[in-house]
Amino acid sequence: MTYRKMFWLAAALAFGSALVAGFIIGRTVPATGGVENPEVVLPALFVVAGVVAFASWLWWQKTDDLQQQGQLISWWWGGNIGAVVMLITLVVMTGRHSEMSMGAGYVFGAEFAGMLIVWLVWKFRGRGAAE
Amino acid sequence: MKNCLRDLRKGRGLNQADLAEALEVSRQTIIAVEADKYDPSLPMAYRLAAYFDVAVEELFFNPWKAD
Incomplete structure (x- = not known):
C-alpha cells in the first residue's frame, strides 16, 4: 500500500x-x-474518547x-481565538x-489545564545538560 | 530557505507526487519547500539530501555563510 493511501486510511479511521x-x-x-449511573457511563465514555485519541x-x-506545523498553528491560534470569541459572546448574551x-468556562479551563500538562511534559522531555 | 530541490527532482524525472511518495511525506511539503515557503526540519533536510545523494548544503543554500 502506498504512503498516500496509508495516510488517508489513517485519517478516515480517526x-x-x-x-x-x-x-x-x-x-x-x-x-x-x-445520566442515572455516571459511575459506569463516565469511565466508559472516557474509554471511547481514548479509542478516538488512539x-x-x-x-x-x-x-x-x-x-503537523499546520495543525499546531491552526489549533493554537484558530482554536483559542474561536473559543475566546464564543466565551465572550456567551458571557455578554447570557450573563x-x-x-x-459556566459550561463554556469549564471547557476552556480544562483545555488550558490539558495544554499546561502537555507543555510541561514537552518542556522537561526537551531538557539537556545545562553547562 | 532557498534550495535546488526542483532542479534535482526534475533531473531524476520525478514529479512532486512521486518524490513525496518516495520520501513518505505530503506533496504539499515538496511544493512548499521548492517554493521557499517552508523550511523543513533538519531530519527532513538530511532525508531529502540523502535521497538525491548530495550534501545538505548542496541542496539548501546557507544564507548565513559567505560565498
Missing part, C-alpha cells in the same frame, strides 16, 4: 472513530439532565513536519454565571 464515538455518546447520554495518534504518526457561560 474521523470515522470520532463519528462512531459521537453516535455512542448520543445513544448513551440523554438530551437534558445527566486513532488520531495513528493518523498523526503519518503526518509530516509541514502538516457571567449562566449555565452556558
